[in-house]
Amino acid sequence: MRAIPSFEIGELRRQLKYFSNNKYLYLLLLPCVIYYIIFNYMPMYGLIIAFKDFRFSKGILGSPWCGLENFKYLFGLKDFYRVFGNSLTLSLLRLVFFFPVPIILALMLNEIPFLRYKRLLQTVIYLPYFISWVVIGGILVNLLSPSWGIINSLIKALGGEPVFFLGSDKYFRVIALISYIWKQAGWDTIIYLAAITSINPELYEAATIDGASRTQRIWHITLAGIKPTIIILLLLSIGNIMNNGFEQIYILQNSSNLQVSEVFETYTYKLGMVNGRLSFATTVGLFSSVVGFILLMIANWIAKLMGEEGIF
Amino acid sequence: MRVKNALVRGPGDSFVEVFSTLTVSVFALCCLLPFAYVFFVSFMPYTEYLENPLKVIPSKFDLTAYRQMLGYKLIQSGYQVSVFTTVVGTILSVFLLVISGYPLSKTNLKGHRFFIYMVLFTMFFNGGMIPNYILIRNLGLQNTVWALIIPGCINSFNLILMKNYIKSTVPETLEEAAKIDGANDIRILFSIVTPLLKPAIATMTVFCSVGYWNNYFSAMLYLQDRKLWPLTLVLRELVVENTSAVSPVTQMLTSTHRSHPFTLKMAAIIVTITPILIVYPFMQRYFVKGISLGSVKE
Numbered sequence: 001m002r003a004i005p006s007f008e009i010g011e012l013r014r015q016l017k018y019f020s021n022n023k024y025l026y027l028l029l030l031p032c033v034i035y036y037i038i039f040n041y042m043p044m045y046g047l048i049i050a051f052k053d054f055r056f057s058k059g060i061l062g063s064p065w066c067g068l069e070n071f072k073y074l075f076g077l078k079d080f081y082r083v084f085g086n087s088l089t090l091s092l093l094r095l096v097f098f099f100p101v102p103i104i105l106a107l108m109l110n111e112i113p114f115l116r117y118k119r120l121l122q123t124v125i126y127l128p129y130f131i132s133w134v135v136i137g138g139i140l141v142n143l144l145s146p147s148w149g150i151i152n153s154l155i156k157a158l159g160g161e162p163v164f165f166l167g168s169d170k171y172f173r174v175i176a177l178i179s180y181i182w183k184q185a186g187w188d189t190i191i192y193l194a195a196i197t198s199i200n201p202e203l204y205e206a207a208t209i210d211g212a213s214r215t216q217r218i219w220h221i222t223l224a225g226i227k228p229t230i231i232i233l234l235l236l237s238i239g240n241i242m243n244n245g246f247e248q249i250y251i252l253q254n255s256s257n258l259q260v261s262e263v264f265e266t267y268t269y270k271l272g273m274v275n276g277r278l279s280f281a282t283t284v285g286l287f288s289s290v291v292g293f294i295l296l297m298i299a300n301w302i303a304k305l306m307g308e309e310g311i312f
Numbered sequence: 313m314r315v316k317n318a319l320v321r322g323p324g325d326s327f328v329e330v331f332s333t334l335t336v337s338v339f340a341l342c343c344l345l346p347f348a349y350v351f352f353v354s355f356m357p358y359t360e361y362l363e364n365p366l367k368v369i370p371s372k373f374d375l376t377a378y379r380q381m382l383g384y385k386l387i388q389s390g391y392q393v394s395v396f397t398t399v400v401g402t403i404l405s406v407f408l409l410v411i412s413g414y415p416l417s418k419t420n421l422k423g424h425r426f427f428i429y430m431v432l433f434t435m436f437f438n439g440g441m442i443p444n445y446i447l448i449r450n451l452g453l454q455n456t457v458w459a460l461i462i463p464g465c466i467n468s469f470n471l472i473l474m475k476n477y478i479k480s481t482v483p484e485t486l487e488e489a490a491k492i493d494g495a496n497d498i499r500i501l502f503s504i505v506t507p508l509l510k511p512a513i514a515t516m517t518v519f520c521s522v523g524y525w526n527n528y529f530s531a532m533l534y535l536q537d538r539k540l541w542p543l544t545l546v547l548r549e550l551v552v553e554n555t556s557a558v559s560p561v562t563q564m565l566t567s568t569h570r571s572h573p574f575t576l577k578m579a580a581i582i583v584t585i586t587p588i589l590i591v592y593p594f595m596q597r598y599f600v601k602g603i604s605l606g607s608v609k610e
Contacts, residue, residue, distance in 0.1 A: 018422065024497035025415040029427065032412035035466050036430055043439025043447050060446070105339065108332035117333070123596050124340040127347075130588055132526035134544045135581050138551035139346050148574045150349070153365040186343060214328045239436060246529055251552055265441070272442040273533065285440035293437050 050283040063279075070283035079267070080284075087263040087288070090249075091241040093177050099237060101181055102188035103230060107218060109189060110196050122193075125186025136183055137251030140175065141166060167256040176252055176261075183248075191233065192226050199225035231308045239296025242288040264288040347585075354378070354578035361575060377579035387583065390543035393457060397542060398524040401461040405520040406513055408466050413474035414501050417482070435468045441533065448534050459534035460527065460542060467523070470516055477512040478505065514598040525588065547584050551577045 019026070045060075050070055052063045074080050105125070112118040128136070143149045144165040152162040165171045203221050212220065246265035253261040264284060272281030300310040349368060353361075357374040360367060381387055416427060439447075444463065453459040482505050490500045506513075528544035535541060 022421060022497070025418060025421055028411045028498065028501065029415040031408060032416075032466060032471075033427070033430070035408070036434065038451075039444075039447070039463055039466075040434040040438065043443035044437070046439050046443025046446055049443070049446070054446075056446075056449070059450075105336060108336050111328050111332040112336065113329050114333070121336050121340045123593070125336070125343050126596060127592065128343050130522050130526075130592060131585055132528065132544050134526075134528050134548045134552065135585055138547060138577065138581055139350055141552050142574060142577055143346070143349075145574075148365065150366065150368075157366055182342065186339070213322065214325045218328070251548065268441050269533075272445070278442050278446065282440070282442040285442060289437055289440055296436055 047282060047286050049279050050286045052279055054279040054282075066279075070280050071287070073280070074283055074287065079262075082259070083262050083264060083267045083284075086260055087242060087244055089260075090173065090176060090244050090263060091237075093173060094180060095237055095241075097177055098181050098185065099234065101185040103192055103223075103226075105185060106189040106192035106196065106226075107222060109193060110222060111214075111218070122186075122189075125189070127186070128183045129187035131183070133183075133245075133247040133251050136179060137248070140179055140252065144175070164256075166252060166254060169257055169260045172252070172257040172260050176248065179252070180248065188233075192229060195226040195229040196222060228309055231303055232311060235296065235299045235303055235311055238299040239292055241295055242292035350578045350581050354575060354582045356575055358575065377575045378583070381576060381579045381583055386538060386541065386546045386549075387543070387580070389539050390541055390546035393460075393540060394525060394543040397457055397460045398521050401465060401524040402517055402521040404461065405465045405467070405470075406516050409470055409474045409516055410506060410509065410513065411501065412466065413471060413478050414497075414505060416471070416475040417478035419479070431468050431471055445533055454534050455537050455540065457540060460524070460530050463530060464523075464527075467520075470519060474509075474512055474516065478509065481512075482508055511598065514595075518595045518598055522588065543584050547580055550580050 049060055049063065051065060051067060052060075053066045053069075054060065054063045058064075109118060109122065112121070144151055146152050146162040146164040146167070151165070156162055163171075165175060199221065203225075204217055207217050207221060242264060244263040244265060246269065249261060249263050250266050250269070253266060264287075268281045268285045268288075271277050271284060296311075304310045352369050354377055355373040355375070356367070356370040357372065357376070360370055415421060416424070416431070418424065448454055448459050448463065453462065486504060487500050490504055495503070526544060528542070528548060531540075531542050531545045535545070
């Protein structure tokens, strides 16, 4: 028997005392830890069915391995490249046309001199964020309907032919982009406005004294002041390139715009939940999350190379 | 300072102010118009709509569509499910955010970094749709309202926000004083810390309740039984889906000629968003404060 050196016992005692002193803090944290293990980390473990031929009767562990079969099949599939392309296109459209909108709106809100009116405007532009995509999709589908939508009634009244906007490949991306800006842009100003309030007001005073014009102050002080926030949000959106948001796309999707509207989330849903190919659907999901995660890492690394603060 | 500013005001200043005010006003108007249109059309009598489909404001407020909509069984059960999940889910979420955010705000607690990374990692990587579905099915939560409440009841983003808020507002001296008086951490949390968290709790209540009320994806994934459908899923079937001729929805929409299907659909939308529109003016003053409380960055 090896004698336990006394300093180890002392250390152990100290540890035990520490935990007993803080036992209530750990107790408070316990439900959260259990929740994360079950509802966040168990599904990650469930991702291994991408490498298996999953059957509910056999369970995750009991289902036979199939190696990279699912991936080989996926990469050989024509649909996969179309879905990949659609997801990327929608995200890039958002990055280019959506991303600057909340920044511009926040800069403009900041210049509005009438405080009460400014607050009223804020209240109004935040509103769409709180409305479900089902409702927004429902409004859009009906406003754009070829038989009773007001847009087409207007076209007909002007002597034109009604257009089935959501039933064609041509308009889907524009509609998805505009409705996204409409719902999200107002709300996203909040984080920039918060960043703007933390800019030191003395900077503006000094610049004014030095003769800087209003636009110069906006550019060199306000915009420069929120640059770190812009970069963090840009990183996050780059990390999100593979996610288009199931709720919006699915609600605007129908069989005639599928060619451009099928994205990873809706494709996974249909494969898994409609066709019951759970393993293959998981493969698709895993592929898109891994690519998204890698993109985020690369973006974060580049931001750090450029001397900016990253996310991690 | 005001005087100095006034002295150097040039024509550029007025231009920037006018231009900004106008542009944001136009954007705000665009945010409101669709709702206003839906609201008016939902009261439009059928004959008036047929006469002129471009008519926006009805000559009288016709409630037929609402009577029909509120008499629809799935709308009634949907309302019950949505109210239940929103109330129970929000209480559970906010409670969990407070009790978990408090220990996470203690930076010198052993294992702090580990717990934070446990939370942060899930913001960037997750199991995704199908593994979640398998989990819910294996837990026996499928086709129960709990499938709408429990998954997602701790949102990592909100948790980090809460943790940052606690760290930045609760003075440590206060807790130390209570500790000397012999109070344990749980008592300190509920009797001393929680009252200081009112603004954060209000913000979280807003975020969680709107999230629960608007969600339709979990319901689509986990609930096959239509009686358990929340309002959003019922609305989707009514308003968006190209329903087949045999479905009960199509039958309801076509069998009665008292309202145009379009008017009915608009009424269904108003019925769904009314609770949010009612509480919105009260809650909006909280979230502006709430979001600026702490950034997501760890």
